[in-house]
Amino acid sequence: MSFTSVAQRPRGEHGHIANTSEALDWVLAVIAEENGSGCRDWPGCCNPKGYGQMGHEGRIRQVGHVVLELSGRPRPREGQQLHSCDRPTCAAPWHLHWGTNLENRAESVKRGRTSKGEHHPQAKLTETAVREIRTSSATLATLAEKFGVGLPTVQKARVGDTWRHVRVDESGTCGVVIEDGQVAS
Numbered sequence: 001m002s003f004t005s006v007a008q009r010p011r012g013e014h015g016h017i018a019n020t021s022e023a024l025d026w027v028l029a030v031i032a033e034e035n036g037s038g039c040r041d042w043p044g045c046c047n048p049k050g051y052g053q054m055g056h057e058g059r060i061r062q063v064g065h066v067v068l069e070l071s072g073r074p075r076p077r078e079g080q081q082l083h084s085c086d087r088p089t090c091a092a093p094w095h096l097h098w099g100t101n102l103e104n105r106a107e108s109v110k111r112g113r114t115s116k117g118e119h120h121p122q123a124k125l126t127e128t129a130v131r132e133i134r135t136s137s138a139t140l141a142t143l144a145e146k147f148g149v150g151l152p153t154v155q156k157a158r159v160g161d162t163w164r165h166v167r168v169d170e171s172g173t174c175g176v177v178i179e180d181g182q183v184a185s
């Protein structure tokens with residue numbers, strides 16, 4: 001899919017996406033195809049925690065927040081974006097829900113307990129993992145074991161043969177200014 005062709009879709013008179021359903025269509029159109037588990041990985045910029053970011057109504061916002069709102073679920077007071085798939089890069093509306101800070105922490109604890117001593121259940125890297133691979137001083141073997149993937153996968157990600165769109169700058173963010181309605185890639 002070409003981001004350019006998507007970005008050239010008609011906009012509202014102020015250069016913004018005209019309405020809610022069109023905006024949700026636009027977001028879903030730029031999100032990667034499903035990876036078999038129903039996930040839609042955000043192809044653009046991510047914050048240091050691995051959550052996708054996009055320009056929306058003049059602000060840089062988390063893609064999940066925008067997707068939740070556009071799909072009719074406004075953010076409750078102090079609501080946190082939770083992923084049923086446990087993948088911060090995923091912006092599939094069917095994997096997103098709002099939760100409290102307490103629920104967020106409870107899910108983290110549960111995940112830590114269930115994955116302890118086992119291989120990482122995700123045999124595929126995430127953008128967060130790729131950033132860690134590129135910034136960590138750990139050996140390739142250590143990182144391969146940590147993320148449950150093979151050595152070549154880690155090596156290719158580290159040198160940029162794969163995951164070229166993931167950038168790491170000094171602050172751990174991608175350092176790309178996102179214009180309204182644009183995807184930083």
Ligand SMILES: [Zn+2]
Nearest residue numbers: 039085090095
């Ligand atoms: Zn997902």
